[in-house]
Amino acid sequence: MRTGVRLGVDAGKARVGVSVSDPSGLLATPVVTLDRSAPDLLERFSRLVSQYAPIEIVVGLPLNMQGNHTPSTEDAISLAQELSRSTNISVRMVDERLTTVSAHAAMRNVGKKQRGTRSVIDQVAAVMVLQHALDSERSSGRPAGIDINDL
Secondary structure: OOOOOEEEEEEOOOEEEEEEEOOOOOOEEEEEEEEOOOOOHHHHHHHHHHHHOOOEEEEEEOOOOOOOOOHHHHHHHHHHHHHHHHHOOEEEEEEOOOHHHHHHHHHHHOOOOOOOOHHHHHHHHHHHHHHHHHHHHHHHOOOOOEEHHHO
16 A cells, blocks of 8 residues: 555536545545636645645546446546646546445435535545545555546
């Protein structure tokens, strides 16, 4: 397992959830939800990169249940490419099927209503994306997912 902080990203059309790992790569925690349409979105990511100094950014790859690309897939890839260009940090895409559904279920399980929790849901989904990548790397010994430059 490589050491170093990683940022996790759940890319939605309206919001982007962000999470961060500890330097040993054991645990992902929520950071912030960003407005996807904000003109300073990439600048805010650059500030997060400066603050956390990650070794990579892990972006969720939303595939359909058959593993095929959807319009959301292309949107996430586009954001990942922008992040790669603007931050000069390695970006990897990891399968995120059902993370948002799981995030909603997790919030219900702790007694949270859906109303007013959308930004939290995006952060929880980002945590799930990043935690999956960390667990996968720990068990396989290889970075999870696909390098954005290989798509």
